[in-house]
Amino acid sequence: MQTLKEAVEAAWEGKIALGHFNVSDSNQFNAVLAAAAAAGMPVLVGVSEGERKFFGMRNIAALVRAAREAGVQVYLNADHTYSLDGCKEVIDAGFDSVIFDGSHLPMEENIATARNVVEYARASGKGTLVEGEIGRIGTSSKLLEVPPEDMDKDLTTVEEAALFVRESGVDMLAPAVGTMHGRLIGGGEPKIDLVRIEAIRSAVGIPLVLHGGSGSSDADLATVGKLGCSIVHINTDIRIAYRKGIEASLAADAKEIAPYKFLAEGVTEVEKMTEKYIRLFAGM
Numbered sequence: 001m002q003t004l005k006e007a008v009e010a011a012w013e014g015k016i017a018l019g020h021f022n023v024s025d026s027n028q029f030n031a032v033l034a035a036a037a038a039a040g041m042p043v044l045v046g047v048s049e050g051e052r053k054f055f056g057m058r059n060i061a062a063l064v065r066a067a068r069e070a071g072v073q074v075y076l077n078a079d080h081t082y083s084l085d086g087c088k089e090v091i092d093a094g095f096d097s098v099i100f101d102g103s104h105l106p107m108e109e110n111i112a113t114a115r116n117v118v119e120y121a122r123a124s125g126k127g128t129l130v131e132g133e134i135g136r137i138g139t140s141s142k143l144l145e146v147p148p149e150d151m152d153k154d155l156t157t158v159e160e161a162a163l164f165v166r167e168s169g170v171d172m173l174a175p176a177v178g179t180m181h182g183r184l185i186g187g188g189e190p191k192i193d194l195v196r197i198e199a200i201r202s203a204v205g206i207p208l209v210l211h212g213g214s215g216s217s218d219a220d221l222a223t224v225g226k227l228g229c230s231i232v233h234i235n236t237d238i239r240i241a242y243r244k245g246i247e248a249s250l251a252a253d254a255k256e257i258a259p260y261k262f263l264a265e266g267v268t269e270v271e272k273m274t275e276k277y278i279r280l281f282a283g284m
């Protein structure tokens with residue numbers, strides 16, 4: 001099976017993006033795998049610090065290992081990890097990639113810690129990819145009243161991206177290009193700066209990762225893979241789909257108490273949402 005590095009390189013060569021979907025439990029995990037199988041595409045599952053605490057870091061690592069042994073092309077990413085120690089922990093646990101998120105730090109500090117994570121990952125010999133993040137994308141995958149403050153003022157410049165990548169040695173970069181984590185309650189699509197993506201990708205020469213995919217237009221999301229974002233992250237829409245499915249189930253039968261029954265509709269909704277995005281990113 002391809003390593004994550006090889007899978008991402010193949011995505012770049014094919015001018016598509018791979019889907020990265022956040023999960024909090026094994027139901028969502030199974031739904032993502034089923035969607036990837038239906039689309040016939042590799043897939044990344046991601047767990048943030050909160051998600052992996054709830055799921056159990058070793059539980060999800062074991063599920064991914066088992067799926068891979070069964071021939072499923074699934075990769076495990078430690079999403080938004082805010083400390084060097086947190087990054088070391090997931091590298092030791094065998095994750096395929098980790099995002100050191102120092103985007104809230106001064107540039108020098110962000111670079112210095114990202115470089116330490118890269119050194120640790122290389123020394124581990126496990127091939128863990130390290131992603132760095134700069135600019136403002138917001139922090140939580142939730143329903144928002146208003147966009148995160150200053151978001152539009154802090155888009156990543158080509159110069160910042162080139163400096164960060166050169167000095168830190170990261171394998172992948174998440175720049176701020178107009179998306180945000182979460183979705184606006186009142187609607188409204190963030191406009192992705194496609195020109196900026198292309199300029200940054202050609203300046204840094206490594207794969208870019210688009211965060212905050214939920215809420216952007218399908219047309220933009222179908223284009224980013226061609227320009228240099230080889231992975232696209234979706235979380236909020238997965239959470240909404242799961243909850244809506246479960247709510248519909250409980251509304252249909254308020255007395256149902258069997259989790260495998262009232263959760264099933266949530267799983268189906270997550271699967272549908274995930275497959276839609278995988279196909280969109282892959283131009284299918």
Ligand code: G3H
Nearest residue numbers: 141182211212214235236
């Ligand atoms: O890392 C997670 C993603 O960037 C999620 O973004 O909640 O807007 O889909 P989203």
Ligand code: ZN
Nearest residue numbers: 181211212233
């Ligand atoms: Zn993100």
